[in-house]
Amino acid sequence: MSALDEEQRYVERCRAALRRMLEAARDNVVIGETVASSGYSAERLGIHLRTLVKELGEAPDGPPFFGRLDFGAGEHAGRTYYLGRRHLSGEHGEPPVVIDWRAPVSRAFYRASARDPYGIDNRRRFGWSGLALTGFEDERLTSGQQGDSAIVAAEIERPRVGPMRDIVATIQPDQDDLVRVDLADSVCVQGAPGTGKTAVGLHRAAYLLYTHRQRLERSGVLVLGPNRTFMRYIAAVLPALGEVEVEQTTLDELLGGRPAGQGPGEELKHDARMARVLRRALYARITRPGEPVVVTDGATRWRVQEEHLLRIVDDTRRADVPYAVGRERVRAQVMALVIRQAELSGVTATAAWVKRMGRQVTPFLDRVWPSAKPDQVLAELLADPREAGEGLLSEAECAALSASRPRRKGAWTAADAVLLDELAGLLDRPRGYGHVIVDEAQDLSPMQCRAIARRSEYGSLTVLGDLAQATTPWAARDWARQLDALGKPGAEVVALTTGFRVPASVVELANRLLAALEVAVPPTTSFRQDGRVSVRAGADLREEVAAAVRAALECEGSVGVIASARTSEKLSEALWDRGVDLGGRVSVLPAADAKGLEFDHVIVAEPAEIAEGERRGLNRLYVALTRAVSRLDVVHTRPLPAQLIA
Ligand SMILES: Nc1ncnc2c1ncn2[C@@H]1O[C@H](COP(=O)(O)OP(=O)(O)OP(=O)(O)O)[C@@H](O)[C@H]1O
Numbered sequence: 203m204s205a206l207d208e209e210q211r212y213v214e215r216c217r218a219a220l221r222r223m224l225e226a227a228r229d230n231v232v233i234g235e236t237v238a239s240s241g242y243s244a245e246r247l248g249i250h251l252r253t254l255v256k257e258l259g260e261a262p263d264g265p266p267f268f269g270r271l272d273f274g275a276g277e278h279a280g281r282t283y284y285l286g287r288r289h290l291s292g293e294h295g296e297p298p299v300v301i302d303w304r305a306p307v308s309r310a311f312y313r314a315s316a317r318d319p320y321g322i323d324n325r326r327r328f329g330w331s332g333l334a335l336t337g338f339e340d341e342r343l344t345s346g347q348q349g350d351s352a353i354v355a356a357e358i359e360r361p362r363v364g365p366m367r368d369i370v371a372t373i374q375p376d377q378d379d380l381v382r383v384d385l386a387d388s389v390c391v392q393g394a395p396g397t398g399k400t401a402v403g404l405h406r407a408a409y410l411l412y413t414h415r416q417r418l419e420r421s422g423v424l425v426l427g428p429n430r431t432f433m434r435y436i437a438a439v440l441p442a443l444g445e446v447e448v449e450q451t452t453l454d455e456l457l458g459g460r461p462a463g464q465g466p467g468e469e470l471k472h473d474a475r476m477a478r479v480l481r482r483a484l485y486a487r488i489t490r491p492g493e494p495v496v497v498t499d500g501a502t503r504w505r506v507q508e509e510h511l512l513r514i515v516d517d518t519r520r521a522d523v524p525y526a527v528g529r530e531r532v533r534a535q536v537m538a539l540v541i542r543q544a545e546l547s548g549v550t551a552t553a554a555w556v557k558r559m560g561r562q563v564t565p566f567l568d569r570v571w572p573s574a575k576p577d578q579v580l581a582e583l584l585a586d587p588r589e590a591g592e593g594l595l596s597e598a599e600c601a602a603l604s605a606s607r608p609r610r611k612g613a614w615t616a617a618d619a620v621l622l623d624e625l626a627g628l629l630d631r632p633r634g635y636g637h638v639i640v641d642e643a644q645d646l647s648p649m650q651c652r653a654i655a656r657r658s659e660y661g662s663l664t665v666l667g668d669l670a671q672a673t674t675p676w677a678a679r680d681w682a683r684q685l686d687a688l689g690k691p692g693a694e695v696v697a698l699t700t701g702f703r704v705p706a707s708v709v710e711l712a713n714r715l716l717a718a719l720e721v722a723v724p725p726t727t728s729f730r731q732d733g734r735v736s737v738r739a740g741a742d743l744r745e746e747v748a749a750a751v752r753a754a755l756e757c758e759g760s761v762g763v764i765a766s767a768r769t770s771e772k773l774s775e776a777l778w779d780r781g782v783d784l785g786g787r788v789s790v791l792p793a794a795d796a797k798g799l800e801f802d803h804v805i806v807a808e809p810a811e812i813a814e815g816e817r818r819g820l821n822r823l824y825v826a827l828t829r830a831v832s833r834l835d836v837v838h839t840r841p842l843p844a845q846l847i848a
Contacts, residue, residue, distance in 0.1 A: 205338075206335070206337065206338070209328070209335055209338065210335050212267075212284065213265075213266060213335055215299055216266035216267065216284075216286075216290055216299055216300055217266065219290040219291060219292070219293070219299045219300070220266065220290055222291075222293065223290065223291055264287065264333070264442075265286070265328070265330045265333065265335070266284075266286050266290065266300055267284040267285055267286035267300050267328065268285060268286060268287075268303075268327065268328055268330075268370065268371035269284070269285040269311050269325070269326060269327055269328065269371065270282065270283065270284050270285070270324075270325075270326040270328070270338075271283045271285070271307075271310060271311055271322050271324075271325060271326075272322065272323045272324040272326075273321050273322055273323065274321060274322070274323035274344055275321035275323075275344070276320070276321030277321075278307060278321060279321065283301050283307060283308075284299065284300045284301065285300065285301050285302075285303050285308050285311055286300040286301070286302070286303065287302075287303060287368070287370055287442070287443060287444065288300070288302055288443075288444050289301060289302040289305070302412060303370045304408065304409045304412040304413065305412075309378065309382065310322055311325065312373050312374075312375060312378040313375055313378060314343055315343070315348055315375075316341075316343055316346045316347060316348035319343035319344045320343075321344075322343045322344065323342065323343070323344050323345075324340050324341065324342055324343070325340070325341045325343055326338050326339065326340050326341075327339045327351055327353045327354065327371070328353070329353045329356070337353075338353075339351055339352065339353055353371075354371075354372045357369075357371060357372045358372065358702050358729055358730065359730060359732060359832075361757075361758040361759030361760075361802050361831070361832070362759055362760050362800055362801065362802050362831050365434070365435050365436070365437065365438045365439075366400070366401075366435050366436050366438070366439055367438075367439065367442070368401075368404075368405070368439050368442050368443055369398065369401045369405065370405070370443070373405065374398075374700065376696075376698060376700075377398050377401070377402050377405075377698065379696075380402045380406065380664075380696060380698075381402055381405045381406045381409050382406075382409055383406070383664075385410055385413070385414050385417075385418075385636070385637065385662060386662060387662060387693075387694070388658075388662045388663040388664070388665070388685075388690040388692075388693035389663075389664055389665070389693055389694055389696060390643075390665040390666075390667075390681050390684075390685055390693050390694065390695045390696070391403075391664070391665070391666045391667070391695075391696055391697075391698060392667065392668060392669065392681060392695055392696070392697045392698075392723065392724075393666070393667075393668055393697065393698035393699075393726075394668060394670070394698075394699065394701055394709075394723065394724075394726040394828075395668065395671065395701065395703065395704055395712070395824075395825070395828030395829075396701040396702055396703025396704045396800070396828065397698035397699065397700060397701050397702065397726060398698060398702055399641070399666040399667070399668070399698060400427075400436060400641055400666065400798060401439075402666070402698070403425065403639040403641055403664050403666045404425070404436060404439045404440055404443075404639075405443070406639065406664050407423050407425060407440060407445065407448055407637070407639055407664075408440060408443040408444075408445050410423065410637055411423060411445050411447075411448070414636075417636060418636045418637060419447060420636075421634070421635060421636030421637075421661060422449065422635045422636055423447075423448045423449070423635060423636060423637045423638075423639070424448075424449045424450075424451075424456075424635045424637075424638045424639070424657070425440075425448055425449070425450040425451075425638075425639045425641070426451065426452065426453050426456070426638065426639065426640045426641065426654070427450070427451075427452055427641045427642065427798065428452065428641065428642040428645065428797050428798060429452055429795060429797065430452065430455075431791070431795050431799065432452075432641075432642075432797060432798040432799065433450055433451065433452060435798065435799055436450070436798075437450060453646070453650055453653065453654070454616050454619070457616070457619040457620060457622070457623050457653065458614075458619045458622075460614050460615050460616045460618065460619040461615060461616065462615060462616050462617075463606060463615030463616065463617055463618070465602070465605065465606055466599075466602040466606075467602040467603045467604075467605055467606025468606055468615060468617045469617075469675050469676065470595075470599055470602055470603060470606075471603070471606070471617035471618065471620065471621055471649065472617060472620065472647030472648065472649050472650065472675075472676045473647075473648065473649070473676070474648035474649065474687070475594045475595065476621060476624070476649055477624060477648075477649065477652060478594055479583070479587065479590045479591050479594055479595065480579075480580075480583070480590075480621060480624050480625055480628065481628060482589075482590040483579055483582070483583040483587075483590040484525055484574060484579050484625060484628050484629070485519070485525070486589065486590060487571075487572050487574055487579075488515065488519065488570065488571050488572075489569065489570050490512065490515075490570075491508055491511035491512055491515060491566070491570050492508070492569075493508065494506055494507050494508055494511070495511060495536055495562075495563060495566045496562075497540050497559050497562045497563070498562070499544075499549070499555075499559065502544075502547070502549075504540045504543045504544060506536050506539045506540060510539060511536065511566075511570070514532055514535045514536060515532060515570060515571065517535075518531050518532050518535070518571075524627075524628065524629055524630045524631055525574065525628055525629045525630075526573070526574075526629045526630045527630065528571065529567055529571045529573060532567060532570070532571050533560055533563050533564075533567055534560075536563050536566070537556060537559065537560050537563065540559060541556065544559075574625075574629065576622040576623075576625035576626045576629065577612070577614070577622060579625050580614075580618065580621055580622055580625060581607070581608075581611075583603075584603055584604060584606070584607035584608075585604070585607065586604065587600045587603045587604060588600050591603070620647070620649045620650055620653055621649070623653045623656075624649060624652060624653070627652075627653075627656045631656075632656050632657060633657070634656075634657050634658065634659055634660050634661055635657055635658060635661050636661045636662075637658075637661050637662050637663070637664070638654060638657060638658045638661060638662075638663050638664075639663075639664040639666070640654060640663060640664070640665050640666065640667075640688075641666045641667070641798065642666070642667055642671070642797055642798060643665045643666060643667040643678075643684065643688075644667035644668060644669050644671060644672040644677050644678045644684070645667075645671075645672060645673060645674045645677050645678075646674075646676075646677075646678070646684070646687075646688075647674065647676035648676065648687045651684065651687035651688045651689075652687065652689075654688055654689075655687070655688050655689030655690075656689075658688075658689065658690075659689060662690075663688060663689075663690050663693065665681075665684070665685065665688060665690075665693065667681075667684075668723065669681070669721040669722075669723055670716060670719050670721050670723050670821065670824055671797070671821060671824065671825050671828075672721070672818060672821055673794075673797070673816070673818045673821045673822050673825065674818075675817055675818070677818065679720075679721060680722075681695045682695075697723075697724045699724055699725070699726045699727065700726065700727055700728075700729055701726050701727070701728040701729060701730070702729050702730070703730075703800050703828075703829075703830075703831050704728060704730070704733070704828050704830060704831075705728055705730040705731065705732055705733020705734075705830070705831075705832065706727075706728040706730065706731050706733065707733045707734060707735045707834075708733050708735055708827065708828065708830050708834045709726065709728045709828075710735075711735055711827060711834070711836075711846070712824055712827040712828050713725075714845060714846055714847075714848055715820055715823060715824045715827075715845050715846060716824070717845075718820055718845040719820060719821055719824065732832065733830070733832055733833065733834070734832070734833045734834070735833075735834045735835075735836070736833075736834070736835050736836070737835075737836040737838075737842070738750070738835065738836070738837050738838075739838055739839070740837070740838075740839060741839060742839070743769070743773075743807060743808060743837065743838075743839050744772070744773065744776035746807075746837045746839070747763060747773055747776070747777070747805060747807050747837055748776060748777060748780050748782070750805045750835045750837055751763065751777060751782055751788060751805065752782075754788075754803040754805065754833070754835070755787065755788070757802070757803065757832075757833070758802070759787070759801070759802025759803060759831070759832065760787055760788075760789070760801040760802050760803070761787055761788045761789070761801060761802065761803045761804075761805070762788075762789050762790075762791065762796070762799065762800075762801030762803070762804050762805070762829055763777070763788070763789070763790040763791070763804075763805045763807060764791055764792075764793050764796050764804060764805070764806050764807070764812075764826040764829065765790070765792065765793065765806070765807040765808060765811070765812065766792065766793060766808065766811040766812050766815050767792040767793075767794065767815070768811075769807060769808055769811055770790050770791060770792045770793075770807075773790050773807060774790045777790060789801070793812045793815070793822050793823070793825065793826045794822070796825055796826050796829055797825055799829055800829050800830075800831050801829055801830065801831065802830075802831045802832045802833065803830070803831075803832060803833045803834075803835070804826070804827070804829045804830035804833070804834050804835070805834075805835045805837055806823075806826050806827055806834070806835070806836050806837070807837050807838075808837070808838055808839065808840060809823050809826075809827075809836060809838060809842055809843055809846060810838065810840045810841060810842065810843050811840070812826060813843045813845075820843070820845060823843065823846075
């Protein structure tokens with residue numbers, strides 16, 4: 203029997219193991235109630251087993267393994283392991299048939315080299331065509347044999363269709379280092395387009411859940427991305443890795459999904475100074491106690507004098523507790539003085555008595571430390587921001603804020619939502635997560651960073667981004683400040699410098715813009731030498747783009763037409779009129795929606811318009827150009843931006 207035949211037989215063993223696991227999990231759901239020791243643990247066990255069945259049932263019927271390690275030395279000497287997307291148990295207590303790619307021993311697969319073989323005699327990579335095992339490549343590492351892998355190259359260069367896929371079979375050593383950073387450590391990845399930041403972030407989520415399952419299932423893992431299109435694009439990666447419990451959303455959605463607003467007031471709402479303005483606006487509600495508090499029980503009265511009240515309120519303000527907690531703390535301290543007097547006069551202060559008497563303190567609290575709701579505080583602030591903004595905001599800025607207040611009650615914008623969240627955070631602590639992964643983090647405003655920092659105060663962060671792709675008016679220019687705003691000033695910044703999407707010829711064109719972007723980012727090299735760039739000028743943009751799309755459709759893979767918002771609408775219509783099937787392989791999208799996406803063939807239409815469209819239009823153009831996996835067409839009727847011409 204040939205080695206390939208043997209491996210194919212192993213595939214059958216894997217399929218049998220998966221069937222056994224699924225049957226066992228189903229049986230356990232049925233008997234879960236009888237094996238658990240209590241009603242509560244029966245419920246927990248039931249949830250766990252049902253989830254397992256769901257995961258196994260949903261596990262895509264893909265290749266069961268991608269690699270094999272034969273160890274000749276070290277603690278695993280003499281053993282052979284197959285590595286796959288998920289663990290497959292052996293029969294009757296035998297060793298696993300497949301080891302999860304996240305297990306400690308799998309690390310050697312990604313890290314080992316001829317220079318440092320990790321005790322591996324042979325590393326085998328498998329090639330698949332759909333579900334059929336078609337071949338393999340061996341590297342005899344202890345004999346010093348290591349070569350460029352055709353299987354890895356084919357995987358990286360394969361045409362893109364549909365949503366993003368996992369990269370477990372081909373994770374590179376520097377990516378693996380980032381995927382496996384300790385849960386306790388926050389890390390920031392600066393990476394040029396296509397260096398695998400998003401892929402690393404998603405695989406890190408899966409790795410952390412595997413390694414700290416119990417802890418993270420309780421506290422939660424959150425993945426934040428820039429927009430809905432992007433979230434749809436990456437949504438399938440974690441489920442394909444067996445992780446279905448990760449919350450994946452945009453920050454805007456997390457904060458209520460409000461529409462974007464416009465105008466100078468909207469931009470100002472993202473400014474770091476707003477944190478102080480909001481705090482002032484909230485705490486300005488607290489007033490000085492003007493008279494004693496009197497608590498009565500039948501004919502008896504107890505009094506807490508003004509000077510004591512003053513001290514209690516001042517101390518609580520200084521204690522830096524959330525506002526709503528502060529209010530209850532004041533009540534408790536006033537009651538402590540009442541209780542002391544009552545006990546001296548022989549009263550037994552039971553919990554019920556304290557609660558009943560405590561209610562009499564409410565009118566005092568309503569005057570001195572009134573309860574507050576975020577929307578009420580914000581509405582009042584926007585109606586007249588001058589007092590809270592004194593010394594922090596100019597007169598013109600106060601006027602801009604006022605002008606940006608909602609026309610109807612409750613018609614808040616996305617920027618308002620960030621302020622409401624800040625206020626909610628001042629009132630009470632929000633729910634935190636064990637780990638938060640933030641993609642395109644260069645685009646976050648200081649106030650958005652604070653919203654994330656509040657949710658990761660007791661957890662850790664993976665911050666992913668590229669300063670050169672910063673397009674928002676408030677975007678970061680350096681990572682140190684952004685990490686500070688995210689509440690993780692000590693996080694290490696690591697650069698990824700090998701591009702897996704953008705071919706060298708496209709990188710060369712896009713890099714002409716880098717100098718004008720004024721950011722310090724390390725130079726990158728491209729893994730792919732197979733790309734093609736063409737620049738075509740013409741008189742009629744619609745005709746030129748239609749011709750480019752037709753030519754693009756002759757090759758395999760997806761086609762993305764990227765233009766300014768206005769032009770992308772016109773081009774959609776024009777292509778539709780010419781019978782192009784939009785929504786199939788061809789997508790037309792405004793440059794603002796292109797972030798994080800990739801297409802085999804990209805057509806950037808009228809770059810000058812993209813560059814002029816906004817303050818950081820050149821960054822936007824840089825993003826658009828770097829979406830190409832294989833081919834890039836630049837189509838224009840107006841002169842190209844000067845920075846793009848070598
Ligand atoms: N080790 C790898 N093996 C195979 N493909 C990879 C690898 N690393 C990255 N890729 C692929 O390269 C492409 C770009 O990766 P990804 O989108 O994660 O990059 P990015 O740094 O987030 O890019 P951008 O900044 O442009 O959004 C994806 O198709 C991804 O699957």
